[in-house]
Amino acid sequence: MLTVDQAQHAILEHVAIGPQHSVPLDEALGQVLATHIDSDIDSPPFDKALMDGFAVRAQDVADGTARLNILEEVTAGSVATNPIGPGEAIQIMTGAPMPDGADAVVRIEDTQVENSHTQPVVSIQTRPVSPGQDRILQGTSMKRGDNVIPKGRALRPQELGLLAELGQHTVDVYRQVTVGVLATGDELVAIDQQPAAGQIRNSNESMLAAQVRASGAIARKLGIARDNREHLAEKIQQGLDCDVLLLSGGVSAGRLDLVPDQLQAAGITQVFHKVQVKPGKPLWFGTSNNTVVFGLPGNPVSSMVCFELFVRTALRRLAGLSPATPNPAFARLDSDFEFHSDRPTYFPARLESHPDGPTITPVNWHGSSDLRSTTLANSMIHFPAGKQLYQANQWVEVHLWAG
Amino acid sequence: MLTVDQAQHAILEHVAIGPQHSVPLDEALGQVLATHIDSDIDSPPFDKALMDGFAVRAQDVADGTARLNILEEVTAGSVATNPIGPGEAIQIMTGAPMPDGADAVVRIEDTQVENSHTQPVVSIQTRPVSPGQDRILQGTSMKRGDNVIPKGRALRPQELGLLAELGQHTVDVYRQVTVGVLATGDELVAIDQQPAAGQIRNSNESMLAAQVRASGAIARKLGIARDNREHLAEKIQQGLDCDVLLLSGGVSAGRLDLVPDQLQAAGITQVFHKVQVKPGKPLWFGTSNNTVVFGLPGNPVSSMVCFELFVRTALRRLAGLSPATPNPAFARLDSDFEFHSDRPTYFPARLESHPDGPTITPVNWHGSSDLRSTTLANSMIHFPAGKQLYQANQWVEVHLWAG
Numbered sequence: 176m177l178t179v180d181q182a183q184h185a186i187l188e189h190v191a192i193g194p195q196h197s198v199p200l201d202e203a204l205g206q207v208l209a210t211h212i213d214s215d216i217d218s219p220p221f222d223k224a225l226m227d228g229f230a231v232r233a234q235d236v237a238d239g240t241a242r243l244n245i246l247e248e249v250t251a252g253s254v255a256t257n258p259i260g261p262g263e264a265i266q267i268m269t270g271a272p273m274p275d276g277a278d279a280v281v282r283i284e285d286t287q288v289e290n291s292h293t294q295p296v297v298s299i300q301t302r303p304v305s306p307g308q309d310r311i312l313q314g315t316s317m318k319r320g321d322n323v324i325p326k327g328r329a330l331r332p333q334e335l336g337l338l339a340e341l342g343q344h345t346v347d348v349y350r351q352v353t354v355g356v357l358a359t360g361d362e363l364v365a366i367d368q369q370p371a372a373g374q375i376r377n378s379n380e381s382m383l384a385a386q387v388r389a390s391g392a393i394a395r396k397l398g399i400a401r402d403n404r405e406h407l408a409e410k411i412q413q414g415l416d417c418d419v420l421l422l423s424g425g426v427s428a429g430r431l432d433l434v435p436d437q438l439q440a441a442g443i444t445q446v447f448h449k450v451q452v453k454p455g456k457p458l459w460f461g462t463s464n465n466t467v468v469f470g471l472p473g474n475p476v477s478s479m480v481c482f483e484l485f486v487r488t489a490l491r492r493l494a495g496l497s498p499a500t501p502n503p504a505f506a507r508l509d510s511d512f513e514f515h516s517d518r519p520t521y522f523p524a525r526l527e528s529h530p531d532g533p534t535i536t537p538v539n540w541h542g543s544s545d546l547r548s549t550t551l552a553n554s555m556i557h558f559p560a561g562k563q564l565y566q567a568n569q570w571v572e573v574h575l576w577a578g
Numbered sequence: 579m580l581t582v583d584q585a586q587h588a589i590l591e592h593v594a595i596g597p598q599h600s601v602p603l604d605e606a607l608g609q610v611l612a613t614h615i616d617s618d619i620d621s622p623p624f625d626k627a628l629m630d631g632f633a634v635r636a637q638d639v640a641d642g643t644a645r646l647n648i649l650e651e652v653t654a655g656s657v658a659t660n661p662i663g664p665g666e667a668i669q670i671m672t673g674a675p676m677p678d679g680a681d682a683v684v685r686i687e688d689t690q691v692e693n694s695h696t697q698p699v700v701s702i703q704t705r706p707v708s709p710g711q712d713r714i715l716q717g718t719s720m721k722r723g724d725n726v727i728p729k730g731r732a733l734r735p736q737e738l739g740l741l742a743e744l745g746q747h748t749v750d751v752y753r754q755v756t757v758g759v760l761a762t763g764d765e766l767v768a769i770d771q772q773p774a775a776g777q778i779r780n781s782n783e784s785m786l787a788a789q790v791r792a793s794g795a796i797a798r799k800l801g802i803a804r805d806n807r808e809h810l811a812e813k814i815q816q817g818l819d820c821d822v823l824l825l826s827g828g829v830s831a832g833r834l835d836l837v838p839d840q841l842q843a844a845g846i847t848q849v850f851h852k853v854q855v856k857p858g859k860p861l862w863f864g865t866s867n868n869t870v871v872f873g874l875p876g877n878p879v880s881s882m883v884c885f886e887l888f889v890r891t892a893l894r895r896l897a898g899l900s901p902a903t904p905n906p907a908f909a910r911l912d913s914d915f916e917f918h919s920d921r922p923t924y925f926p927a928r929l930e931s932h933p934d935g936p937t938i939t940p941v942n943w944h945g946s947s948d949l950r951s952t953t954l955a956n957s958m959i960h961f962p963a964g965k966q967l968y969q970a971n972q973w974v975e976v977h978l979w980a981g
Contacts, residue, residue: 201787219947221775251763254775270947271776272776316949336784342769362674367747372657386735389607427629479735479739529908532908545714550740
């Protein structure tokens with residue numbers, strides 16, 4: 176039986192980065208850049224004033240006091256028509272280009288304009304001024320030709336701002352993949368139905384579709400497949416239009432666990448079945464030329480955890496994210512915790528911030544069917560197999576849940 | 579001048595929770611629950627098998643070995659027609675209701691069915707079986723009447739799964755607010771234009787619209803308002819249709835900083851102007867009966883930081899999130915860092931996970947116009963005002979950026 180690491184590597188070996196396309200910048204939030212972005216400009220594009228005030232020669236105001244002749248006013252978007260010389264200043268606004276000859280800005284709060292003369296004069300009373308004060312030089316943030324955003328980066332607001340500054344009004348990103356969600360089982364009823372004896376509502380579909388969306392992919396709900404070969408085969412066929420197909424249920428060792436057989440009958444080649452993990456051991460994974468297929472266990476917490484550990488890895492790879500396996504976090508256990516399992520276990524837990532670092536508290540978890548416990552949690556602790564008393568304040572590995 | 583805390587409190591005093599409406603469960607990801615959710619069912623709704631195998635009386639398999647008569651098979655979705663008595667077992671699937679009389683499940687891997695007799699028999703060879711093995715009792719996860727999800731919770735995949743289990747196919751959430759984004763300044767050109775001397779592209783609009791979307795609200799782009807009263811007044815009028823209006827630029831002390839005047843002329847009452855914060859000191863905030871308005875500074879990093887500290891607080895309140903001000907995180911400084919500022923400062927930084935806890939590294943930041951530096955960061959360190967040498971490994975307050 177594969178370990179979690181081996182299963183993740185097998186997934187990465189069998190899933191390739193998806194195709195790319197060009198989208199308007201406004202639709203690119205959260206999508207993954209498919210090309211390296213080089214700057215074709217210096218930023219700032221000119222020496223720029225960082226404050227409203229007066230552009231001066233620092234040496235004229237070295238002691239903080241001066242009376243200077245005002246040559247003109249430069250607003251943002253315009254350019255000074257004169258250079259400044261000794262004893263001269265130009266009124267300037269934040270963001271405007273520095274006039275030639277000026278090497279510092281004195282803030283407007285520290286100035287007084289005297290308009291009583293034919294030649295307007297500014298009287299300055301401030302701290303000693305050094306060259307460069309409240310001015311940023313052309314190319315300080317980035318220079319023409321710099322690689323500024325690497326391929327494989329998920330685009331956040333600041334990258335979209337930078338791409339806008341560079342004039343990239345469209346951007347090459349990896350295409351969002353479509354993920355079909357198919358719950359299986361005769362015990363399931365739709366969420367707007369009243370369950371009869373022995374039945375439960377199809378909670379996995381809503382949960383998995385939301386996990387898909389929280390991962391930046393497009394969810395397609397395929398309803399419920401019943402525990403018979405014909406209906407399951409028909410539903411699987413519908414799902415093979417998707418880039419990724421998730422089934423839940425029907426992958427254990429039970430008499431009616433038909434999913435692996437029917438997937439192989441539909442042309443999906445099994446890569447692995449079963450992983451040394453709790454919850455989620457019955458996980459099935461296979462691929463065809465067009466579709467990546469996960470058979471997730473039917474219990475909701477098993478399905479959820481397998482999504483976080485395995486499906487997310489496939490989605491990150493398809494989306495072009497680098498690295499495809501997300502990094503774990505680490506936190507200190509809130510109190511002593513004795514734990515025993517025959518398999519490595521991902522235990523629902525609550526991560527909290529504190530001034531001396533994050534703490535983690537396992538929630539009261541009743542096993543793989545106990546979805547409610549996960550609503551008290553925001554992450555899961557990774558405990559290795561075996562029996563151990565974990566001490567309060569011990570650092571443990573934590574996987575944050577999305578959403 | 580208000581402190582950051584005072585400004586956030588002033589925002590919360592002047593912004594009320596928005597209206598609520600009902601949406602299909604499938605559209606509720608990331609939205610905020612407007613009612614407490616009580617369970618109207620027990621979960622599980624019956625004593626349930628957690629594994630595929632045989633439902634037994636634990637006392638019959640106390641030593642791990644038994645031969646039991648198989649009465650029938652219960653698949654998921656069906657119910658046993660017989661109770662089991664001494665020496666009897668019922669084959670059962672994961673998720674199926676436990677038959678009366680059974681109190682444990684023996685996994686199918688540890689069993690062998692003998693079909694050679696008229697009465698089928700299961701031969702069991704396993705570890706000693708205790709009552710409750712691989713069975714979960716009705717109501718273990720939640721009981722009818724339990725409050726299971728509190729009002730004010732942002733809905734994640736696990737809450738959507740739980741709501742589905744409860745049959746909540748529609749759900750009451752706070753309405754998503756619409757946020758207008760209006761950049762001001764004669765120096766700005768659209769992102770698909772080539773800037774002339776002294777001009778720059780309108781990066782703030784793309785960045786702020788993305789921050790709005792990353793906060794779960796709806797962004798409406800209003801283009802560029804020029805630095806004259808008529809054009810600015812016209813654009814502000816367009817923005818007053820929105821629940822929230824963000825302007826960037828035009829709030830400093832410069833001659834053409836018309837925004838505060840024009841907002842008040844449009845019927846927006848100023849709540850505060852200027853905050854003791856770097857970057858972002860010129861922030862303006864006001865409200866009318868219908869619209870919450872922020873005048874953000876024009877430099878992109880100032881705009882971005884003011885969004886994170888102040889606009890996000892307003893959006894969280896409008897969205898019904900509790901608490902409205904997000905909790906900071908904490909991390910250890912990666913190396914010594916000397917810092918000096920006359921105002922409390924939010925410094926772009928990179929948070930990273932390590933086995934002994936998170937570290938934080940300030941990026942090479944060239945001030946409020948240096949947007950590129952923020953693409954190297956994922957968070958900001960909060961440094962108090964003053965001059966201090968921060969030591970490597972010292973815990974500092976960190977604010978994670980969204981997106």
